[in-house]
Amino acid sequence: MFELSATSAPGYLAARGLPAPRSVTELGGGVSNTVLLVETGDERFVLKQSLAKLRVEQDWFSDRRRIFRESAAMRALAPHLPPGSVPAILFEDRENCLFAMTAAPAGSETWKARLLAGDVCAGTARRVGEMLAAMARMSWRSREYEDQFGDQTVFDQLRLDPYYRATARRHPDLAPRFAALMEESAGRRVCLVHGDWSPKNFLVCGDRLVAIDFEVTHFGDPAFDAAFLLNHLALKSFFLPRHGPALAQAAAQFLDAVLAGMPAEAGWMDSATVRHLGALMLARIDGKSPAEYLREEALRDRVRRFARGLMLDPPASVAEVFERI
16 A cells, blocks of 8 residues: 655655655644644645554554545535635545545644643533534434444544543553443434544634544544543643633533534533543543643643542533533
């Protein structure tokens, strides 16, 4: 299989009859993909190829064909989210497990970068919550989307195993709680779930907000997405304590938007989100994908103890989680 890189991309594009690029820049593809920004004369687009072995210290493998679950999800969701908030697919290369998509506007930066710089905007958090609720509503109990995205193999490979099972092995006393959480969550297969609803996957440029990285999309439990995003805000509350109140307000705005936009029958969302939140927080310390900015062992241990407390004595609501922090 052809392996995409900044060096090999010009030859690949030439073989497809596309113009020679003016520049090819490697972007942050996370641990699971190679992502390149290609700029020609008047056009800029992104090439993305999935990796079989992810870039982490521990062995972590996943089916490379997951890349086409991502492109299918983007096509399905684009009509139901704000215009321009999902990149458009330009072409797919099935043989080499890659696709091309439109790029976000020049000058865009990730919401994660803004948060780590102390720029905490509750309005952005609310918009991210509204997008999550819209994704849930448009696919709620849809047989069509369940048939297309019901296979959770990649979600298991990229989330359940490296986050929940790997962490349970480090904390055997909590293993029954992780097992119960996964079982409960598996019973809530009600709508499309992004699986990586993280600040790093939102590009901000002025008033525009673009969601990316849909490779873990599946039909499942929306509380996982809500907790995944809130976990990042919670972790940053430990890392940036002087911004704790602003991060708590952003979390409240996000969750209010999610809960307000969900179908009426989803009354379990808040409590289910709390249960995921403790597990995900502990996973970013002791799972296969630790948060890279939590380097000091004393801080890591504070988060570890807090997360264990959430799992052993979960509060009644997400708001109580941030009050504890």
